[in-house]
């Protein structure tokens with residue numbers, strides 16, 4: 265995966281900052297004001313020491329003391345204002361960026377999701393964005409303000425006595441060199457640690473989703489060991505970061521201390537020979553002491569900036585991923601009297617970056633209302649072919665049409681309102697039964713949900729659930745049986761009353777009893793639509809009007825089951841490899 269240069273990644277956040285720039289600028293100005301107040305206090309101190317104290321006159325003293333108190337109060341107030349002002353914008357930016365990456369993930373093609381680990385996406389949408397929020401609210405502002413304060417402080421020192429300014433400058437110069445040396449090393453470590461967090465999130469997610477497999481095979485301890493090893497790697501990276509930061513901090517803290525010592529040495533000599541007043545020396549040392557926070561914080565601020573830049577780069581890597589399946593520039597309309605005829609015409613398909621064509625000229629003509637079962641050896645491309653109808657992937661040659669219109673010429677929303685799909689693995693979301701079914705179409709009424717459940721033979725078991733339609737089903741619907749989940753997935757597929765249904769092996773992995781229930785549901789569902797059904801079992805083949813045999817990227821035979829049994833040796837061979845006995849099918 266290409267890595268976006270980190271600082272460019274940070275700059276690209278500007279459009280998100282734009283709507284709230286007013287408040288961000290005001291909060292920056294507030295911090296600057298508080299810093300200016302802090303830097304003015306030593307100047308008043310100089311006036312007190314060289315004026316009333318040196319001359320032993322107490323007259324102007326109260327006013328000068330009040331000035332110090334007011335400056336201190338304004339400094340504190342401005343800090344408070346910054347904190348108040350910055351909270352809203354930074355959380356707003358985080359929320360917007362999070363919503364945008366989520367929306368983008370929905371648009372990205374399946375091929376993207378096949379390539380990317382879910383934990384990497386999770387860490388980018390959650391922890392990287394929190395890092396960015398912290399940067400915008402705090403480190404980003406202080407990076408600018410502290411740099412200005414350092415420049416201003418230096419100017420004050422030069423104003424007080426050039427020698428004090430020069431000493432501070434000489435002591436600060438090595439910091440620039442050390443910081444640049446450290447920056448690139450720290451950036452590499454930061455990137456590594458943030459990627460490792462993503463890898464860890466992937467392991468946690470996969471092991472939670474696959475907990476049944478892991479338990480059944482007793483692989484929990486093995487995975488726990490692997491996880492611990494990855495966690496140790498992350499710890500190693502974090503320790504390397506801390507060691508590097510410790511070195512930088514050491515240098516950053518030592519250099520200003522040396523500066524203050526040098527100021528005291530040369531300043532005292534100056535006072536002794538009369539070239540400096542005591543007030544100037546005390547004010548100079550106070551300014552240098554005040555500059556310690558802006559100086560000390562540089563290491564931490566650079567670390568935060570690095571972290572934020574890496575987080576931004578990781579964010580943009582996902583946002584820059586190309587949405588390859590989009591609405592056409594000039595969309596066509598489906599005919600109003602469309603009946604759901606589907607044609608595959610010379611369809612070819614190869615995965616991006618792969619030379620191997622999985623489909624190399626598939627022709628199938630699905631007549632309106634007909635069910636065609638697709639059989640073929642494992643890996644022959646059956647699932648791939650089904651994905652081309654609702655454009656989960658696009659053909660690389662030929663075309664797929666619905667009612668005579670190339671699916672690529674239709675708006676995605678229009679296409680997906682007439683074509684519905686159910687998959688081998690019926691994914692259910694942690695939401696109510698109603699929400700899970702209504703996911704299949706927009707603005708669905710309860711009556712429509714019930715009708716879909718009836719068609720999918722699911723109404724009875726849903727009514728037996730503790731809260732009926734409102735029952736929340738667990739993540740991935742794990743609390744339901746396989747057959748119940750399949751029937752809910754079928755209800756979701758039919759709720760929008762599609763004209764075309766594409767089913768990727770809906771009877772796989774079901775026991776005999778459950779299979780019969782889902783088969784009944786399927787018969788009822790298929791009677792109303794044109795359907796392409798991937799079949800791994802003779803029982804699924806039985807549901808079809810015709811069967812197409814996919815072999816070596818082409819349709820090797822197509823016809824009714826009985827015709828093919830008589831005429832196609834390849835079909836008979838294929839059936840003998842299916843899960844049930846061919847004899848059972850023939851009956």
Ligand SMILES: Nc1ncnc2c1ncn2[C@@H]1O[C@H](COP(=O)(O)OP(=O)(O)OP(=O)(O)O)[C@@H](O)[C@H]1O
Pocket residue numbers: 378615618622640641642643644645646647648649
């Ligand atoms: N991202 C990818 N890049 C390259 N090849 C891929 C990719 N994804 C899948 N394939 C290959 O595409 C081929 C077709 O896969 P597909 O899932 O369509 O087969 P299938 O007939 O549905 O198999 P099964 O019956 O086992 O479900 C397989 O050989 C698979 O290895």
